[in-house]
Amino acid sequence: MLAPTCHHVTLAKNDIAHVQQCTECECVSIHLGTTTVRIDALALEELWAVLGEAAATLYAQRNAKLGALRGFA
Known part of the structure; x- marks a missing residue:
């Protein structure tokens, strides 16, 4: 069985960070430059x-x- 494909929606964004949440797994991705941290809500x-x-x-x-x-x- 294949894992669901993530579909990200933007929660917030500025010059420093971009925060998105997957509509499938609800994981939150925090993008800081070239670094991304994935955490739950x-x-x-x-x-x-x-x-x-x-x-x-x-x-x-x-x-x-x-x-x-x-x-x-």
Whole structure:
């Protein structure tokens, strides 16, 4: 028996990444340049959470450094 052929639909896209989901197997593909990561939808949600946390930490660190440079720390 042959595996079903994947048919991808775009979920989101920008200059950095292209995220697609297969309508057959529901696997999510994240394309970053020449690298593609395939994960399931639940893993995508977990990745979204940890990336959001990392972005918030970097934002706070950057603002703390700017505040120190301006004499607000």
